[in-house]
Amino acid sequence: MRAVHLIDHIGPDGIEIVDVDEPITSKHQVVVDLHASGVAYPDLLQTRAGYQVVHELPAVLGMEGAGTVRTAPPGCGFEPGDRVAVLGDGTWQRTVSVEPHSVFALPATVSTHAGAGMLLNYLTAEFVLNERARCRRGETVLVQGAAGGIGVATLSVAKALGLTSIAVVSSTAKARAALQNGATHIVNAGDFRTQVREITGGRGVDIVVDPVGGDRFLDSLRTLATGGRLIVVGFAAGDIPTVKVNRLLLQNTAVIGAGWAEFIRADPSYPSTQWRTLKPLLENGTLRVPEPTVYPLDRAAAALRLIDDRAAIGKVVLDFTQ
16 A cells, blocks of 8 residues: 655655555454545654654654545444544554544544544644633634644634634735634734734733744733633744743733643543534534645645645645545
């Protein structure tokens, strides 16, 4: 079968398309023939050995995908032919074998391409808003990097949970994408703090979701209302900011880490619990997953460069059928 191997930690140029044997399967696992796989920021980090887990080379990249079940153990809830999304280590290959708790039935409202790239971002967004921010209906959330994969998912989940959202963007195209995915308000990255003050009547926001970091962090902290929470999701800007904690005392604010991947390493079944929250919202149309940007497998390096250049709008996936 075809697969993408990382053969050198030099960035996107360190990958190549190879033919490999299908994975060894266990009778307790679900075998899924993938039609597409998501491309995520952690994949880019792995090409430079910059992710929390550094794999021995050669390694298959990819952490999510979607396709159809080939075989499944009796009583696991899945049957051959079921259309599913999967979480796994090494999904940039045609066939994977995963534990049943890492398989998720796709509703008819979600296409296979969209499903291939939704799990990491939408499960992270649900974790950020419900588990870490402890959001309440009617609160206001400021979303940095709002047109990226995490940003789009956060806007969509926030709308489904009854939150008002303010999207921080840097271009007209990204503003359009944010509005299409549920943003209530749009602000420009260059002067977002002043604009947030105007939108909220000087009160500030209850939650900031920040996958960007860098030089925006301090102004994000200053946009919080009394009792507000800034949720640290990542550092796409490259720089890891610091904070003088006396700022947190002034308005009883909090800075909270949201490491979803670390959370599920301790509890691998946790995503199944999250899916019970998200799936009904997907089925009734309250939560919508947009179609991603699709690249053929042999252009996997170009897909990674799109993310590296911060030019991706929404999600990017690799198609195995083209």
